Amino acid sequence: MEFTTLTVTIARHLATVTLNRPDVRNAFNETVIAELTEAFRGLGGNDEVRAIVLAGNGPAFCAGADLNWMKKMAGYSNDENRADALALAQMLHAIWSCPRPVIARIQGDTYAGGVGLVAACDIAVAADHAHFCLSEARLGLLPATISPYVIRAMGEQASRRYFITAERFDAAEALRLGFVHAVVPADALDAKVGEISAALVGNSPNAVRESKRLVQEVAGRVIDNDLLADTADRIAAIRASEEGREGVRAFLEKRSPAWKPA
Known part of the structure; x- marks a missing residue:
């Protein structure tokens, strides 16, 4: 640029x-x-x-x-x-x-x-x-x-x-x-x-991106069944994501996740 x-x-x-x-x-x-x-x-x-x-x-x-x-x-x-x-x-x-x-x-x-x-x-x-x-x-x-x-x-x-x-x-x-x-x-x-x-930089790029979006889209919303379903969908999706699975594996195996800079 x-x-x-x-x-x-x-x-x-x-x-x-x-x-x-x-x-x-x-x-x-x-x-x-x-x-x-x-x-x-x-x-x-x-x-x-x-x-x-x-x-x-x-x-x-x-x-x-x-x-x-x-x-x-x-x-x-x-x-x-x-x-x-x-x-x-x-x-x-x-x-x-x-x-x-x-x-x-x-x-x-x-x-x-x-x-x-x-x-x-x-x-x-x-x-x-x-x-x-x-x-x-x-x-x-x-x-x-x-x-x-x-x-x-x-x-x-x-x-x-x-x-x-x-x-x-x-x-x-x-x-x-x-x-x-x-x-x-x-x-x-x-x-x-x-x-x-x-x-x-050391955190999961996908989790950081989705966390930023989470705050923007949840702040100020009424806590109702739609919001409960929305937040459940979000955590389910990220648990199943490549970085979500890698992060949990790395934690259980007591090692750095793959996205961590050397």
């Missing part, structure tokens, strides 16, 4: 997608959106990839929308604005629905649409100096396209506050809200991301 706004590397089953526009604090425009969509769709279909890290180059993780892009949008028609917003929505969905687990490596401040990027990931690890802000209301806008992911990640009550106040909050508050999973000193960020990545 060759991109102008991103770098993508793959090593030992781990892909790293890095926002590479440090001069504009990794703000996104139509090119970034298109390239992120392409990258995650491509990596999601690459069987050599078992996990993906989404990172940012420079002092900020992502400052939201690029100012020059916003100037262009000011002159858009309603149809053009809708098409533009839909491209952003599809990019976020490509991350959220990617069959590989995605870790956000948050090394710096994250604003507006950047908060949406983090929310679309499965796991988020932040440096302790990072700050977050859903700043749209300050500009007379609203975080509409990112809202399905942010509300799921942050919760309805916290989203209600930060959507309408546009207050900055720090990494400790993000952790308290459950928006990020871990907060570490900046010099420990790579070690923590590496620790989580190693756990993901």
Whole structure:
């Protein structure tokens, strides 16, 4: 994969997608959106990839929308604005629905649409100096396209506050809200991301993929006979799968399963 706004590397089953526009604090425009969509769709279909890290180059993780892009949008028609917003929505969905687990490596401040990027990931690890802000209301806008992911990640009550106040909050508050999973000193960020990545890469690729899908499809559902049947079908299918059988055999034989990296 060759991109102008991103770098993508793959090593030992781990892909790293890095926002590479440090001069504009990794703000996104139509090119970034298109390239992120392409990258995650491509990596999601690459069987050599078992996990993906989404990172940012420079002092900020992502400052939201690029100012020059916003100037262009000011002159858009309603149809053009809708098409533009839909491209952003599809990019976020490509991350959220990617069959590989995605870790956000948050090394710096994250604003507006950047908060949406983090929310679309499965796991988020932040440096302790990072700050977050859903700043749209300050500009007379609203975080509409990112809202399905942010509300799921942050919760309805916290989203209600930060959507309408546009207050900055720090990494400790993000952790308290459950928006990020871990907060570490900046010099420990790579070690923590590496620790989580190693756990993901070492697990059954099929079980990881199906577990991600399980959470997405079961969360919020009514616990009724349909759900009971659905979950029973899922565990029955994975028990009978090649990796499911191999995992149980390896456990009983006290050896590493075949999928475990050497």
